[in-house]
Amino acid sequence: MKKYVVVGTGWRGLMSYIEPLIRDFPDCAELCAVCDINGKRARFVSEYMEREIPAYTDFDQMLRDHRPDVVIVTTKDCAHEQYIVKALEFGCDVITEKPMTIDDQMCARILETEKRTGHKVTVTFNMRFMPFYVRIKELLAGGILGDIYSVHFEWLLDTSHGADYFRRWHSIRANSGSLLIHKSTHHFDLVNWLLDDEPVKVNAFGTRRFYGHTREERGERCLTCPYKGTCEFYVDIDTSDGGMLKKVYRDCEDEDGYIRDRCLFSDVIDIEDTVSVNVRYRRGAVMSYSLTAHSPYECMKIVLNGKKGRLEADNAFNVETIKFYNRQGECMVLDRKHVKQLPGGHGGSDPALRRNLFRGYTEDPLHQMADTRAGAMSIGIGIAANKSMKEDRAVYLSEFLGDFYPEMEKPGKEPDKQ
Numbered sequence: 436m437k438k439y440v441v442v443g444t445g446w447r448g449l450m451s452y453i454e455p456l457i458r459d460f461p462d463c464a465e466l467c468a469v470c471d472i473n474g475k476r477a478r479f480v481s482e483y484m485e486r487e488i489p490a491y492t493d494f495d496q497m498l499r500d501h502r503p504d505v506v507i508v509t510t511k512d513c514a515h516e517q518y519i520v521k522a523l524e525f526g527c528d529v530i531t532e533k534p535m536t537i538d539d540q541m542c543a544r545i546l547e548t549e550k551r552t553g554h555k556v557t558v559t560f561n562m563r564f565m566p567f568y569v570r571i572k573e574l575l576a577g578g579i580l581g582d583i584y585s586v587h588f589e590w591l592l593d594t595s596h597g598a599d600y601f602r603r604w605h606s607i608r609a610n611s612g613s614l615l616i617h618k619s620t621h622h623f624d625l626v627n628w629l630l631d632d633e634p635v636k637v638n639a640f641g642t643r644r645f646y647g648h649t650r651e652e653r654g655e656r657c658l659t660c661p662y663k664g665t666c667e668f669y670v671d672i673d674t675s676d677g678g679m680l681k682k683v684y685r686d687c688e689d690e691d692g693y694i695r696d697r698c699l700f701s702d703v704i705d706i707e708d709t710v711s712v713n714v715r716y717r718r719g720a721v722m723s724y725s726l727t728a729h730s731p732y733e734c735m736k737i738v739l740n741g742k743k744g745r746l747e748a749d750n751a752f753n754v755e756t757i758k759f760y761n762r763q764g765e766c767m768v769l770d771r772k773h774v775k776q777l778p779g780g781h782g783g784s785d786p787a788l789r790r791n792l793f794r795g796y797t798e799d800p801l802h803q804m805a806d807t808r809a810g811a812m813s814i815g816i817g818i819a820a821n822k823s824m825k826e827d828r829a830v831y832l833s834e835f836l837g838d839f840y841p842e843m844e845k846p847g848k849e850p851d852k853q
């Protein structure tokens with residue numbers, strides 16, 4: 436029986452770790468305590484679970500009192516690093532939500548501490564467990580394309596899902612590192628995993644012309660907004676999600692001032708809502724990636740061009756399609772189906788991930804469990820993209836990861852130019 440504690444008792448911590456740990460893994464996992472900077476939200480865990488769970492605002496005290504085997508980190512992104520490092524130093528293993536952290540310096544501290552302490556950090560990339568991507572991974576691992584030359588990857592968030600990032604802490608760069616870290620870490624990890632390769636060099640552009648201070652009809656938050664009767668983005672925090680937004684966030688506001696329904700057109704927003712990124716991989720593949728957070732509809736499309744043909748996979752309007760074009764231009768539809776809403780969160784991927792995390796399966800033929808190297812390579816693209824936009828240049832990941840992975844390609848050695 437392993438002892439766990441959770442730091443960060445917001446939506447993800449509560450719904451994806453605390454509740455399932457208690458409900459589904461009582462034979463192998465003991466949840467000893469929870470911690471959050473917001474004491475009310477930490478104490479709400481006991482109310483929600485209808486049992487007493489020790490709640491802390493002092494992380495060190497929680498570790499001393501309970502001496503857990505594993506710390507689960509589900510705080511906002513910028514706080515991951517401090518808890519990962521403290522937990523490793525204390526002698527614990529760590530399970531951290533994506534993104535592992537948000538910038539190069541915090542990433543370096545995690546990698547250094549993990550190496551020095553010998554304890555282990557697992558980064559949870561639930562997309563690796565979604566049946567659609569598992570199918571694509573199996574096709575690629577089976578050699579359907581042979582060598583992969585290029586990837587075109589487009590991700591569209593609509594003005595419900597996409598907008599929600601701009602209401603919350605995510606929309607402030609210092610919290611999330613921008614969508615290039617917070618959101619795209621999923622997508623960059625997916626491509627790294629599908630290609631079984633690592634990124635070398637990144638160039639990026641980004642803009643924000645939809646959210647932020649782009650209209651005059653705006654307030655501080657939906658709850659008190661003078662335009663609530665006319666704004667198409669109005670949300671009622673008191674009734675949304677069956678009243679859970681009120682319980683988890685609004686009722687806890689007086690402790691930390693965090694407003695969950697802040698105006699999408701606020702001046703404080705400083706992240707991009709549109710990005711375009713180019714990446715070159717070690718084995719020569721190149722990727723063009725774009726993320727749009729204000730699309731009229733939700734969709735993802737990934738195209739892989741290889742030696743033996745072209746694989747196109749997309750998910751739009753709840754239909755998943757995978758097509759393969761051979762060298763003769765003939766098209767085979769390998770998969771086309773309505774997405775089944777499997778229980779347990781994120782298309783059934785969360786329960787599959789949790790089984791691996793908490794039951795500790797020894798076999799992992801598709802390499803779905805991710806370590807700090809995978810965590811670093813996925814945020815590495817986002818960190819390099821942020822640097823690229825700021826410094827107006829192409830950025831090598833070796834500039835900030837090279838000390839840990841000396842074999843990474845350095846500037847001036849582009850194999851495709853040799």
Ligand SMILES: NC(=O)c1ccc[n+]([C@@H]2O[C@H](COP(=O)([O-])OP(=O)(O)OC[C@H]3O[C@@H](n4cnc5c(N)ncnc54)[C@H](O)[C@@H]3O)[C@@H](O)[C@H]2O)c1
Nearest residue numbers: 443444445446447448471472473509510511512514532533
């Ligand atoms: N894999 C996925 O599909 C997925 C989905 C959602 C969220 N996440 C990740 O889970 C994490 C939490 O996201 P969420 O949606 O639950 O956000 P949230 O805002 O609901 O919860 C974050 C919690 O962290 C707490 N917190 C903030 N700063 C802290 C600090 N310094 N110390 C302790 N606690 C602190 C907040 O009070 C809050 O309770 C994020 O890292 C996010 O990227 C992953």
